Amino acid sequence: MSGRGEIDRLVTLLGRLPGLGPRSARRAALALLRQPQARMLPLADALAQAAHAVRTCSQCGNLDTSDPCAICVDPSRDEGLVCVVENVGDLWALERAGVHRGVYQVLGGTLSALSGTGPDDLNVQPLLDRIAAGGVREVILALGATVEGATTMHWLHERLARFDVRISRVGQGVPVGGALDVLDDGTLAAAIMARRPA
Amino acid sequence: MSGRGEIDRLVTLLGRLPGLGPRSARRAALALLRQPQARMLPLADALAQAAHAVRTCSQCGNLDTSDPCAICVDPSRDEGLVCVVENVGDLWALERAGVHRGVYQVLGGTLSALSGTGPDDLNVQPLLDRIAAGGVREVILALGATVEGATTMHWLHERLARFDVRISRVGQGVPVGGALDVLDDGTLAAAIMARRPA
Ligand SMILES: [Zn+2]
Ligand SMILES: [Zn+2]
Numbered sequence: 030m031s032g033r034g035e036i037d038r039l040v041t042l043l044g045r046l047p048g049l050g051p052r053s054a055r056r057a058a059l060a061l062l063r064q065p066q067a068r069m070l071p072l073a074d075a076l077a078q079a080a081h082a083v084r085t086c087s088q089c090g091n092l093d094t095s096d097p098c099a100i101c102v103d104p105s106r107d108e109g110l111v112c113v114v115e116n117v118g119d120l121w122a123l124e125r126a127g128v129h130r131g132v133y134q135v136l137g138g139t140l141s142a143l144s145g146t147g148p149d150d151l152n153v154q155p156l157l158d159r160i161a162a163g164g165v166r167e168v169i170l171a172l173g174a175t176v177e178g179a180t181t182m183h184w185l186h187e188r189l190a191r192f193d194v195r196i197s198r199v200g201q202g203v204p205v206g207g208a209l210d211v212l213d214d215g216t217l218a219a220a221i222m223a224r225r226p227a
Numbered sequence: 228m229s230g231r232g233e234i235d236r237l238v239t240l241l242g243r244l245p246g247l248g249p250r251s252a253r254r255a256a257l258a259l260l261r262q263p264q265a266r267m268l269p270l271a272d273a274l275a276q277a278a279h280a281v282r283t284c285s286q287c288g289n290l291d292t293s294d295p296c297a298i299c300v301d302p303s304r305d306e307g308l309v310c311v312v313e314n315v316g317d318l319w320a321l322e323r324a325g326v327h328r329g330v331y332q333v334l335g336g337t338l339s340a341l342s343g344t345g346p347d348d349l350n351v352q353p354l355l356d357r358i359a360a361g362g363v364r365e366v367i368l369a370l371g372a373t374v375e376g377a378t379t380m381h382w383l384h385e386r387l388a389r390f391d392v393r394i395s396r397v398g399q400g401v402p403v404g405g406a407l408d409v410l411d412d413g414t415l416a417a418a419i420m421a422r423r424p425a
Contacts, residue, residue, distance in 0.1 A: 033291050035277040042270045046255040053246035059316050060245050061274070062281050062290050069278035072240045076271035079233040079256075080263035092260050093231050118257050 036062065088159075090135030090152045092117050100124075100132060107131040109166040111156060113185065115139050115173065118210045123171065126214035128221045131169075139177035140184055148184065160192045169224055170198040173208045197224040234260065288333030288350045290315050298322075298330060305329040307364040309354060311383065313337050313371065316408045321369065324412035326419045329367075337375035338382055346382065358390045367422055368396040371406045395422040 036058065044054035061069045085091075086098035093099055100106060110131025114120050115138065123129045134156040138146045159165055170185055172178035182198055189196050199209075199220040212220070234256065242252035259267045283289075284296035291297055298304060308329025312318050313336065321327045332354040336344045357363055368383055370376035380396055387394050397407075397418040410418070 033297060035273070035280040035292050036290070039273045039277045042273050045266075047258050048247065048251035048254055055319060056246055056316065057244040058277075059290075059314075059319075062277065062315075065278035065281050068243075069274050073271045073274035073278065075233070075237045075240050076259070076267050076274065079237045079260065080267035080271065082233045083260050083263050092234070092257075094233050099231060116257075117260075118254065121253060121257075 088155055089133045090117070090137060090155070091120055091133060108159075109164055110169070111159065111165055111167070112169040112171050113156065114171050114209070115178070115181075119171065119173075119208075122210040122212065123217060123221075126217040128214070128218040129169070129171075131167075134168075136172075136181070139172060139175070139181040141177045141180075151181070153185070153188070157188070160189070160194055165192075165194050167195040167197060169221070170196065171209060171220075172198075175208070199224055286353055287331045288315070288335060288353070289318055289331060303328075307362055308367070309357065309363055309365070310367045310369050311354065312369050312407070313376070313379075314408075317369065317371075317406075320408040320410065321415060321419075324415040326412070326416040327367075327369075329365075332366075334370075334379070337370060337373070337379040339375045339378075349379070351383070351386070355386070358387070358392055363390075363392050365393040365395060367419070368394065369407065369418075370396075373406070397422055 039061070040051075040054050040058045043049055043057050044051050046054070049057065061072065079094075082094040083092055084094065084096040084098075086093055086096050086101055088097045088101045091098040091100060095102075107130050110129075111134055112123065112129050112131055113134045113136060114123065115136055117135055120133050120135055123133075134153070136151045136153060138144075138150055140146055140148065140151070156168070160168070168185075168189060170182045172182050186196055209217070237259070238249075238252050238256045241247055241255050242249050244252070247255060259270065277292075280292040281290055282292065282294040282296075284291055284294050284299055286295045286299045289296040289298060293300075305328050308327075309332055310321065310327050310329055311332045311334060312321065313334055315333055318331050318333055321331075332351070334349045334351060336342075336348055338344055338346065338349070354366070358366075366383075366387060368380045370380050384394055407415070
């Protein structure tokens, strides 16, 4: 298989995607290589377009093609109801479920001694600014039921306690030790509906 | 999630890759979107480069960046020993195992009433031409131990019987009902070593 630098490079890069091992990367590469015009070039184009278009929303931390993101500028969303999530994958999961009609704050992580993530590493200042400016009635802490999630919710609760804002957390529905973005829509809906004061 | 056409398109195209369901496609897209410069653009570039560079070898049916492919022009390979495989994935598997020192013929499928693949759909003429031109001592039939594989090997054996060429098939090592490209290197080596007259 010498002299096929382009093909090897493609297999290597595909193999670095989460969920794709070396074997499935080879299968994916083969499927693409068999249809260069119909499959490879469209994917190459989609990647290049998205790479140039993607922005991190300076308001909420979402990934979108505009800043502020489509959610933050959507007049039909309730700006007074802010849902705090760990990452954009969690935000996508809640949006797919269609269970949150407010806006978001994406922390970009949870407090973790193990990974060395401290308070300064979390994207929380925009939320504090929004609360200080008034107009936020309720903050929903929608972090996973892990040690890190619980620690982070506890820490956020302390930081937000001095403001006149209701603080709730997703309750029933999030399995112990479970991440949010693996849950089905019904479970997510139940978790949001059954939120309780934090 | 309205207004994010580029991101949705990327998730859709990634989700069409074999081995990536909608969920892992979203995970892959997120991992890429988080590093547009470091991950997305290199992958986009690799796809575009490979799409423009890839060729189907007119001699053996392999996918490579040159035609004839690197294997066909490699003077160290034994042109008298031709290994017949179903698809390029099988060829790659044998090359990774390093168990075949000859050249290949990639059929592009197996005879199958179900999928409507008939003799005319198989890329076998180059092999017949090579044999007719002389210089081929042995043809190894390395198809999977499936009904289609067995049918195809039987059919190939009949087509090749009139030539003065040894015909063998991979034997011990290929599990019944198993495909070739899931086998470990040792099993592939055993199958090649234990080949027997077809
Ligand atoms: Zn936003
Ligand atoms: Zn070739």
